[in-house]
Amino acid sequence: MTFEHANVRTSCKPWGSHDLRPWNRSGSPDAAIGELRFDRAETQAPDPALLLKLLFTKQKLSIQVHPDDAFAQTMGLANGKTEAWYVLSAEDGAQVAIGLDRPLTQSQLRDAITDGSIADLVKWQPAEPGDVFFVPAGTIHAIGAGLVIAEIQQRSDTTFRLFDHGRSRELHVEQAVAVADLEPARMDKMPVHLTVERMKLVSCAFFVLERIDLPPDANWELQAQRETWGLVTAGDATIGSMHAGIGDAFFAETDQAVIKVGRNGLTILLAYADSAPQPGLLRDLDDRKSDHAIRDLTLAGISSRKPASVPLRSMEGHP
Structure with a gap:
């Protein structure tokens, strides 16, 4: 661990x-x-x-x-x-x-x-x-x-x-x-919310990249099943034993860490060595409800959302 x-x-x-x-x-x-x-x-x-x-x-x-x-x-x-x-x-x-x-x-x-x-x-x-x-x-x-x-x-x-x-x-x-690929790259994929807090930005054969947005003064648990890198891009929190602010990064593997979010909320870029999003990556400790099953909202006819304060677009090339 x-x-x-x-x-x-x-x-x-x-x-x-x-x-x-x-x-x-x-x-x-x-x-x-x-x-x-x-x-x-x-x-x-x-x-x-x-x-x-x-x-x-x-x-x-x-x-x-x-x-x-x-x-x-x-x-x-x-x-x-x-x-x-x-x-x-x-x-x-x-x-x-x-x-x-x-x-x-x-x-x-x-x-x-x-x-x-x-x-x-x-x-x-x-x-x-x-x-x-x-x-x-x-x-x-x-x-x-x-x-x-x-x-x-x-x-x-x-x-x-x-x-x-x-x-x-x-x-x-x-x-x-x-x-070199001799054809123009296709750029037609968009980020998609997996849960309210989790947005999948990219997934490919080698890694998944997500953005995690957590509300102020909340308590969560990160369950890193595989090699996982995190970078704080907004807000602050105590993550495991470290206090993390903007620009701080962490590494985790087959381990769990409690996230105590600060008063300004927390945004983390999270990347892990897998080819598809991990169910149960986050658990809400305040109401003891597990992370909802991963769902592709586009399949349900619901467009991807983004927090109003953070612009988000995606330009993905073809896999």
Whole structure:
């Protein structure tokens, strides 16, 4: 049984930010920090299957693509990289690119990487707080400037760059051509409420990403059956033995933790290593009623809802 207050590692990036508040106080006038990576507190434990990060972008990131498991294993790696993004904050005009804006052949993609025209062939779209983007392995993608993004991903750093905005880093033409999806990404799935408190944002073969919204001064129990990462994005609470506020993260596995919500309520991004939402993930301790059975409200003819204070859209690519 495991419940840990996650450690945080900073990673300097040329496109990063000097001010990470309110998510972290590690900002510095001397170094631009692009990533916060959350690690298990138990340093001798095996590597988890998932990686939780925060990204801070003041410039556009490279246009890139990640391999799937099958291709990664031909390289001697354990797995590929499928990921999902949740936009925490966005400056006016912020954008992300997901997939191509038209179908290409491998030859056309190779030429576009070589001459730099790939920068005009990706599908840029607005990004606003509460937006959700699913990026399956093989999807060409990029993150624009002016964003703070929470990212959950398979634990892999394998990245093939197609375009780097003049930074002169190595491009990976043949690897990118070999793994890239040559069709535009489909973006037709919407988040759905599983219960009043639980909203499923993304589910795929490797993880489920949910947003949990709990009312002020409430008492709940989290039942983490599998590897689970949580990030507090609003409010505060005592979760297990840790007091958690905005930017705090935790790791849990086959364990239970009591959540005592503070006076401002609590919002958590929760990601766990499963392919479908877990029934009984939350239990209300105030009235002793178990979490209702998971239900897809769209099947009942009820549209997905969102708290009025938090915008929420979804741009999921195809699985």
